[in-house]
Amino acid sequence: MARKKTKKNKKNTPSNPSDRAFSWYPGHMVKAKRELEENLKLSDAVLLMLDARAPISTRHADLEAILNQRSTPFVLILNKVDLAEPEETARWRSHLSDQGHYVVEMNSLHGRGAGPLTSLLDKINKDVNSKRKLKGLLPREPRLMVAGLPNSGKSTLLNRLVGKNRFKAGKKPGLTRGAQWVKVANQYQLLDTPGILYPRIEGEVALSVLAATSSVKRDVLPKEKVAQNLLRILHERGRLLEFIPQFEEFEEDDWIDEPLLILTEVWGFFSRGDYGPTGSAFERLLNLLSSKKRPITWETVDQLEES
Ligand SMILES: Nc1nc2c(ncn2[C@@H]2O[C@H](COP(=O)(O)OP(=O)(O)OP(=O)(O)O)[C@@H](O)[C@H]2O)c(=O)[nH]1
Ligand SMILES: [Mg+2]
Numbered sequence: 266m267a268r269k270k271t272k273k274n275k276k277n278t279p280s281n282p283s284d285r286a287f288s289w290y291p292g293h294m295v296k297a298k299r300e301l302e303e304n305l306k307l308s309d310a311v312l313l314m315l316d317a318r319a320p321i322s323t324r325h326a327d328l329e330a331i332l333n334q335r336s337t338p339f340v341l342i343l344n345k346v347d348l349a350e351p352e353e354t355a356r357w358r359s360h361l362s363d364q365g366h367y368v369v370e371m372n373s374l375h376g377r378g379a380g381p382l383t384s385l386l387d388k389i390n391k392d393v394n395s396k397r398k399l400k401g402l403l404p405r406e407p408r409l410m411v412a413g414l415p416n417s418g419k420s421t422l423l424n425r426l427v428g429k430n431r432f433k434a435g436k437k438p439g440l441t442r443g444a445q446w447v448k449v450a451n452q453y454q455l456l457d458t459p460g461i462l463y464p465r466i467e468g469e470v471a472l473s474v475l476a477a478t479s480s481v482k483r484d485v486l487p488k489e490k491v492a493q494n495l496l497r498i499l500h501e502r503g504r505l506l507e508f509i510p511q512f513e514e515f516e517e518d519d520w521i522d523e524p525l526l527i528l529t530e531v532w533g534f535f536s537r538g539d540y541g542p543t544g545s546a547f548e549r550l551l552n553l554l555s556s557k558k559r560p561i562t563w564e565t566v567d568q569l570e571e572s
Contacts, residue, residue, distance in 0.1 A: 301458055304410055304444055305331065308456060309393045310386075311339040314413025314422065316478045317349035317370065320357050321564040322471040323414050323480060338389050340367040340382070344418040345478075347372045348555060353562035360566045373422040382426075386453065408454045414480040415439045415460025423447070423455050432457045438479060470494045474563040477554050488547040492524040495554060498563060508553060525550075 305311070311332055316323040320343060332339050341361055346354050354370055361368045367385055371378035386409070394404040411419040415438030423432045431447045433440055441459045448454045460480075473494035475481045483491065499505040506513055511531035512520055520527045528546035554561060 300444055301328075301412060302331075304456060304458060305335070305337065307408055308337065308410035309407040310389045310409050311337060312342055312409060312411040312419075312422065313339050314342050314344050314411060314417035314419050316414070316417055316480065317343040317346045317354045317357065318560075318562050319471075319474045319478050319480075319564045320361075321569060322475055323417060323478070325412070328412060338367070338392065340369060340385055340389075342369050342371050342378075342382070342413075342422065344371045344373055344413075344422065346370045346377065347375070347557050348560050350560050350562040353565050356566045360569075371418075371422065373418045373425055376425055379425055390453075406448070406451065406453050408456065410456040410458060412458055413460065414475070416479045417460065419460070420457050423457050426453070426455060436479070438481070470498070474498070477551060477563060479555065483547070483551055488543065489523070489525050492528070492547060492550055493521060495550070495563075496520060496524050499554075499561070502561075504561070508559065 311328075313325060313328070314323075324341075329339065343349075343354055343357055343361075358368050358370055367389075369378050369382045369385060371382065386407075390407045393407045397404060411423055413419050416436070418434075420432035420434035420441055424430050424434060427447055427449055432445065439460060441457055443459065445457045446454055447457070469486055469490060472481065472485050473491040476483045476485050476491050477495055485491070496505060496509075499508055500517070509528070509531070512527075515527060525543040525546045528550060529542040532546055532549060553559075
């Protein structure tokens with residue numbers, strides 16, 4: 266009689282103990298992280314996508330450490346500058362370049378920053394090929410890999426560099442599932458990768474910020490918590506009433522305790538929509554906080570320097 270096979274636990278359990286601390290860490294990310302390490306070996310340089318609104322939480326300290334160890338050049342791309350405060354983005358750019366990084370401000374959707382990025386890549390190209398020459402190797406187009414959190418705009422940026430929609434891009438985080446090479450004749454070979462979420466995200470506030478930038482699901486934490494954290498940041502930055510003028514009539518304690526209830530009241534959501542009243546208020550709040558009309562930088566250089 267055939268022996269009954271014991272079912273293997275197919276869950277993608279993260280092997281790193283620090284990964285385990287994040288129960289929301291999606292399974293496919295673990296595989297993607299392993300693949301990314303493999304792809305690094307093939308890459309001459311890396312484009313690291315940061316969200317200009319949250320350059321602290323969207324930065325990959327551990328990936329940068331690996332790149333430094335391997336002496337692989339990388340460019341920090343402050344993407345989605347159209348959604349961030351321009352003065353804060355400029356401060357981030359000078360802060361990061363003062364630290365010796367290559368930095369580019371980018372709007373991958375509309376192409377702002379593509380010129381400076383191309384000049385930087387030309388320079389990297391020359392450096393890569395002079396190193397190859399020293400080793401007696403023939404010159405070739407540099408292999409550039411893009412890495413960054415889900416939804417940071419990796420595929421959109423590469424499409425811009427290619428000049429065509431060769432990479433699948435869109436609003437849903439986790440859209441790119443596997444690595445994909447595309448050759449731009451006589452210029453580069455580009456490698457798109459799935460979003461990698463390194464476990465450097467520390468605490469609820471950072472997670473709430475990542476929910477606001479669509480790097481993680483909006484309901485990564487209880488909605489009320491995400492709303493509380495975001496409203497508190499707006500308040501601290503002196504911008505709360507600009508976004509929600511109706512809060513002028515409320516005490517701080519009211520909206521801190523039950524922000525979504527207050528919002529359903531001021532916005533008049535009672536039983537509309539699929540999400541229920543507070544769910545609708547939450548969706549509207551997050552849409553309001555990621556609109557080009559009122560750019561917002563969630564994480565500032567000042568904040569970094571204070572901590
Ligand atoms: N406003 C704005 N939106 C952008 C920018 N770059 C990308 N996006 C949008 O961000 C969303 C995600 O873009 P993708 O290029 O699919 O992101 P990705 O990093 O490849 O995402 P995954 O493959 O899921 O890891 C899409 O809706 C893009 O249109 C930008 O500079 N500004
Ligand atoms: Mg993608």
